[in-house]
Amino acid sequence: MTxxxxxxxxxxxxxxxFLAVMLSPDLPFDxxxxxxxxxxxxxxGFFLGRPVVLDVTDLPIDRAQLKELxxxxxxxxxxxxxxxxxxxxxxxPGMPPALKGGRPxxxxxxxxxxxxxxxxxxxxxxxxxxxxxxLIIREPVRSGQSVxxxxxxxxxxxxxxxxxxxxxxxxxHIYGALRGRxxxxxxxxxxxxxxxxxxxxxxxxxxxxYKMAEDLAPELHGQAxxxxxxxxxxxxxxxx
Numbered sequence: 001m002t003x004x005x006x007x008x009x010x011x012x013x014x015x016x017x018f019l020a021v022m023l024s025p026d027l028p029f030d031x032x033x034x035x036x037x038x039x040x041x042x043x044x045g046f047f048l049g050r051p052v053v054l055d056v057t058d059l060p061i062d063r064a065q066l067k068e069l070x071x072x073x074x075x076x077x078x079x080x081x082x083x084x085x086x087x088x089x090x091x092x093p094g095m096p097p098a099l100k101g102g103r104p105x106x107x108x109x110x111x112x113x114x115x116x117x118x119x120x121x122x123x124x125x126x127x128x129x130x131x132x133x134x135l136i137i138r139e140p141v142r143s144g145q146s147v148x149x150x151x152x153x154x155x156x157x158x159x160x161x162x163x164x165x166x167x168x169x170x171x172x173h174i175y176g177a178l179r180g181r182x183x184x185x186x187x188x189x190x191x192x193x194x195x196x197x198x199x200x201x202x203x204x205x206x207x208x209x210y211k212m213a214e215d216l217a218p219e220l221h222g223q224a225x226x227x228x229x230x231x232x233x234x235x236x237x238x239x240x
Contacts, residue, residue: 020051020081022208027059029069040076042212046181046203047078053099057085066090133170140176141166150187162202171195183210190229195239199225209234 025032040046054073056066070080082099083091091098133152141147141156143163150169159176166172166180169187171194178196185192185207192206199220204211206229213221216236224239 020053021047022053022055022084023073023078024055024057024208025059025069027061029065029072033072036076036078039210039212042203042214047076051081052078053082053084054080054096055084056090059085061090063090063092067095070095135168141180143180159198168192178204181205185229192229194227195225197224198222199236204234206234 023036052073054070061069066083066086073080080096082096084099086098088098134155135147135149135152136155136157137147138157140158141160141164143161145161146165146167147154147156148167150167152168153170153173154166154168155173155175156166157175160166160174160178160180160182162179164180166174166182167186168182168184169192170184170189171192172182172184174182174194174196176196177198177200178194179200179202181203182194182196182201183203183205184194186205188207190207194204194206199216200213200222201216202213204216204227206227209229209232211234220236220238225236226239227234227236229235
């Protein structure tokens, strides 16, 4: 007699990929946490609801130091979903799982069609289609919306409101005012750039290096600007 091993009580297990923020702390941790607090203070909600991976590759720390760091991050509402680069000796029960083999490009494929942002409270979701290298959004990105496109460049034909966010694997082009947050080169692309017609950003970042609004030269405020990365420093100049 053959026994059927599938019934209504079976557990379904699937693979799924997500875009996570990678934090790479430096020693001493106290100084690094001060810088992290500064980022959180000047960009409220930056880590809220985000999956975060902690990269401790090559850090000479022990298990007690790692547990203390995770606890400090927890008090700041930074939830660690996994640890990358940690030696087996510093990991243990009750800690986030070890991760390896993370890919800088998301597993999903996106539509070659142009996307349009309409609902103010919903993120843009890419429909599985043949892979493209650019995403064009023909509407303004409103406060509370997030556009995430790790596969390439993002072009916004409109403005990006305060409280909105653009995350791109490549460059970001905004044919309007940039008042929210933009992160270009999010998958390790140091050659990515940010272009906007009117710079009023809350935060700009390229390949993980960020600047807040008050860190940018005052003469750039309200101007058409391009930003790029040079020797781990964000550079900016007016566009003619």
